[in-house]
Amino acid sequence: MFIDIHTHVTYQKFPEFAAGIMNKVPFDEDVLLKRMDMEGIDKSVVLPLINPEVIDRYGCAGNQEIIEVCRRHPDRLIPFCAVDPRSMLIWGEKGTPGSMYTLLKVYKELGCKGIGEVCGSIPIDDDRYGVIYDAAGDLDMPLLFHIQRPGGHSYGATDEFHLTGFEKMLAKYPKTVFIGHSMAFWSEISGDVVEADREKYLKGAYSKKGRLWELFEKYPNLRGDISAGSGAFALSCDPDHGAEFMNKFQDQLYFGTDRFSSLDEPIPPQKPLMDKWLAEGRISQTVYEKISHINAEKLLNL
Secondary structure, three states, X not given: OOEEEEEOOEOOOOOHHHHHHHOOOOOOHHHHHHHHHHHOOOEEEEOOOOOOOXXXXXXXXXXXXXXXXXXXXXXXXXXXXXXXXXXXXXXXXXXXXXXXXXXXXXXXXXXXXXXXXXXXXXXXXXXXXXXXXXXXXXXOOOEEEOEEOOOOOOOOEEOOXXXXXXXXXXXXXXXXXXXXXXXXXXXXXXXXXXXXHOOOOOOOOOOOEOHHXXXXXXXXXXXXXXXXXXXXXXXXXXXXXXXXXXXXXXXXXXXXXXXXXXXXXXXXXXXXHHHHHHHHOOOOXXXXXXXXXXXXXXXXXX
């Protein structure tokens, strides 16, 4: 069984956005379900994009449309919600109608199992984000982050080299689950990476372990989403270290693809990599099953 913790769909009613802005074939719910069937994926978490940095970039569906899509396929699709740390709801007193806590509580009651993709481009340890982390911990809603460097031209919560702000938040909000994703996150698996290359895909073996090894060991509320090229290359660039990381942190990792692909595009590398390493004995059947679905089932109370 496989649960994909990181997927998106484009606007269902207005596919022109995906085609017009990114010159992409619209990736609607039907295409997602067909891809899942093709690849042997049983369930997928569907992540909205609502932050201004990214809302129009991919023509991706927002909160309400994601909820509607997942309601049509409750046995296959699982909704997350996304919120912006710059919302005026940040300043509402916790528990009042005009508060971030109340908004997230409503989304949870509507079926949203977590929060993400977190893409607002302010520091990850900003007090405005802290309001969201606090509410997420109380509501048992994990957060899935796209992280970028300060001053980056893309999107994502910003953090310094070696994820110093992320560590502060892991320590400050121990009952909140933080799921890391993106090149600025996964490059830190290597101790050889330099700051100038932290938003590039890793290539080749590295001589020393990076910051992620320390953070995963120290903070049980830190998790990793192995989706996209960032996760796939971080693990596969150095098979010895990658398999060791999977084995050591087998309870903190989740299978994902971050898919935005049409029906004729190649299968994402995560499942073939796991299949290969299982066949080679690099990871055990237990590790394979935890990362493929058991960890997600526990996290999302499925």
